Amino acid sequence: MNHDASLIDVRGLTKRFGTLTAVKDLDLRVGPGEVYGLLGPNGAGKTTTIRALLGFINPTEGSVGLLGGHARDLAIRRRVGYVGGDVTLDRNLRAENLLTWYADLRGGLPWKNIEQLCERLGLDPSRKIGQLSTGNRRKVAIVQAFMHDPDVLVLDEPTAGLDPLLQRDVLDLVRSRRSAGAGVLYSSHTLPEVEDIADRIGILRRGVLVREDTIASLRDVARQRLELRFAHDIPPGLLDGVEGISDVVVDGRVARVVVDGSVAALVDRVAGHQVERIVSHDDDLEDVFFHYYQHDEDGDAT
């Protein structure tokens, strides 16, 4: 990728708070029309990276480039949309007051656009923000981030607390900005949230980018914990020697398995054995990318 064309260009970013190094020597670039999934468990440095990018905190070392400049430049912030990690908007304001206030700060935006976004997300803008549920409050944050059609979106776990249907709506919004050429930095602590949308993914652990890859290659190595419930007791030996399975526990009609990469071989094997339910337990990134984390787990287990 041509670095000059990067919309987000983080180089050698290190941020220390006292003795704690929150982010260490991080390089990260997001180009036009690209969604970059920044993954990592809580406390890995995702939010620190994003806050540095937005200019809320100053890098200890390195640089945080945005649209060819820095977030301090107002002309650049005008083209950026941001949803923060823990959304706190002025509780005493009605959503519509906050949205028009922010729109005024951006030089005025047609209320029709804002209203359409609210409708799309099912948000009643006449309610007071303090009286809204967590999910609805997040919608207000999402509307204010998208309402000016930004060229760069910086989204810090934007769908935490939203139900799956709304998650889908938000992902649709992200997709339409991507088609318009926007670059998107999308942080999350679960892989499933971003795997349908991210073009590239970076995995952050203890402030270090431990892996950066396309979603397709990560899928090959990602682990899944599956629970299969059969209609009858499982025939002995049914799950022996299946490609990609690294761990099997059979308990009557229930089998718990860990699969590396594709589940195709497993599904082939159990076909015709009346599997009633398959439950996935791959919400936890620590599990999903266990083997990447394992080697530096020694001595300082979290």
Added chain:
Amino acid sequence: MKGGIILVQMLRERRRGFLWWSLGIAALAVITAASYPAVKDAGRGFDEFMESLPEGVVQMMGAADGITTPAGYLNSQFYANVFPIVLLIFGIAAGTWSIAGAEREGTLEPLLANPVPRWRVAVERLAGVTLLLAMLTLIASALLVMLRDPFELSELSVGNLAAAGVGVFLLALLFACLAFAVGAATGSKGLAIATGAGLATATYVVFGLSSLVEFFENLRWSSPWYWFLSPSPLTEGWTFQAIGAPLLVLVPVAVIGIAIFHRRDLT
């Protein structure tokens, strides 16, 4: 971006709360003025009582002129205590909220993601605090001016009441500004309130005890309460120490606070 959007929003959000503060301070002014004729009638007894008190206690009450003259009465019952204290509570709370409070509640970062410079948020919100404090002072002062005649306070000139109003406004603004600036520079709400309220209390004690304890008498030049109350603008009108001195402190304090806020890490 047009200027004033943050200020207008702040005033809009504080409309309802401000109405209650206005009503409260108006009620205080009216009750204080309306009580004067009764105090004056009971005059001799009061003055004898006051004379029996140590000089320092009398000064702390703002009653150096006796409490039965209009100026002495208003100083001891209003300008030396109730009025500035109400203004201080309002001003320190609003000054702290402007940056440090908003930062703590989490509303500052989303606001600063908009194309608005930090210094502008700080300046407009400080302007809001200044404006609201000025309006509260104005309401009380205007009521006292209007109630001078019906309640036998007419020997006080409008000019002196105005000077006292500006003086008490600047006294409160000084500590509100300290809370604002410490909050802006550090992001700590607790430190901001502690600095504003703590210094207001400490300098009040220094002033009050300055005529009793020599140690404090040597320090009283540093107390904004001394600047404002000794001599009182109600009798002396526009004095440099009541009007100029607080400005000499609060302007640099605000500028330094805003300059640090402009570049520091948000918390």
